[in-house]
Amino acid sequence: MDTQKSKTALITGASSGIGQELAKLFAKDGYNLVLVARSTDKLNELGGRFWDEFGVETTVITKDLSEEDAARDVYNQVREKNLTVDVLVNDAGVGLHGLFATDTDWEKEKALIHLNVLTTTQMTKLFLKDMVARNEGKILNLASLVSIMPMPLMAVYGATKAYVNNFTQSLVNELKNTNVTITALLPNATDTDFFNKAGAAHTKVTENLDDPAVVAKDAYNALMKGAHKVIPGGFSNKSQEIMAYVTPQEALAGMMRKNMEPKDETLSEEKNNKAAWAWGISLGAVVLAGAALALLYNTSSTYDKARYRHKAGKLKSDADEVYDDVKDTLINGLNNVREAVVTAKQVVAKAKETLAEAWS
Template sequence: MTRTGLALVTGGSSGIGLELARCFAEDGHRLIIVAQDRDKLDRAAAELRAAGAPHVDAWSIDLGAPDGGARLFHETEKFAGLPDFLCLNAGTGAWGDFVGQSDLYLELQSIAVNITSVVQSAKLFLPAMVARGSGRVLITSSVVALGPSPRLAVYSGTKAFLRNFAEAVRDEIADSGVTITALMPDLTESGFFERAKVDPESLTASEPKADPATVARAGYAAMLKGKDHIIAPALTGKVKAAAARLLPDALVTKFARAD
């Protein structure tokens, strides 16, 4: 693994994705950042160039489209080549009780972006990385993957899928020179809560949230070391992880319900 190379970050225009991209920029890597909002992408690209990235491409791709992951791969292959670092970070969700409250369109988008695009992207990028014999992959899951989260039922389900998917494929390609790390953030300050239409009066909305730069730096370091997963921030995230392991599922669900 070379010290510098090409890094591809989805969801790279804001939040954890932008901070992951900043880590790469500060280490002098070339960057591709992917999101939908053109204005946010352009602003993020300017920040990353100022942070030290020698070259930044900003691509507007709808990863929720049926061919989103395939388009990401083919455009990368055509215009930039195979990345050394692949951060599948883009994610979205929907808030509310599944029966009678939450938005089905947002839930289906969550499945499309959080699961379908990640599987599609990994299916296309990983064989080429394995054939090359090197690469670091980071998949953003969440601490909510560790137990059911009422009012975020679909979102927490997608994050549980990502954690299991990352761990399983990591084992399948062990000793290939390619590693997969699952990043599992606790609640983090980002645009997620607005996009998911989280009730501003809920406990979830009022709970203290982590700095995305802190979460990103932890994920970046773990990915470089080839770790299987990282919970960040360590203090709050690991407390929740320990509780999820030790308490009965029904009690975990009760505590997770954000009224």
């Protein structure tokens, strides 16, 4: 156990999923906990378990954070208990699946916006002010990888996560002269109860979900380092960020919509398609990263060039891994890979265009 016994982490949405995994990591490092969610019994059960395993104290606050001024009530309860929140984790959030114009319910969307946007903003506002006054503290805001992409069939959810990401990166700049850090967590689709609650358990995206424990570990490490953002998982997830920045929005929206459509009977074909798209995107990302690295190398000092040569070696290793996986995919379905190659070519073309603008 680490020597963090005097510190406290407040985690919303702590009863399950990523929030629960993060609570476990904080408890393991000796942080006392303030756990916020709607399920009192579940939070009390977690508190008892963390006391038995790690000897940390847990304060439970039962609250529906989609309610008006819910964040203010949580803040006041914390103040009344004379607790100092050293780390705030805004993990609570919900989604809603369906066509915005005809399928989804406004009251549910209003509650979604309140929880994902208003409560996250107000919680940050209240606790950040105290952190800045102490010149110490950390905040983790749950955005999503879809915060940088269009999100058909979950349009309102995607928009709220875009807000969270933009809001967080703006505060990164505002806090740069303080000892307070704020981090945006951008996970890919994760194996939690999120899709079930959002009415999206039947969609194709649920065929390939990340482990919430892995997501939480990457998020925790980034938060402790004071990173501005973190995309958990392997190279494929990180390559999707590059893809989002260089792929035309209409094409990107089409790809995302396919992920959110219902599963069909051609499951094996869909899996091959998904693998093909992933590796095609990865190849494009490798090319883009290599081109960007070449640009930096040509405009850098001798010292920096040495560092970039090291990065180039790592990039070559990543490219070799992608190439090996592409060979496997080719064996399983050449037709699917052709589509991926087209996407990769589009990414490379956009990269060339971006680099040409940079040189001019």
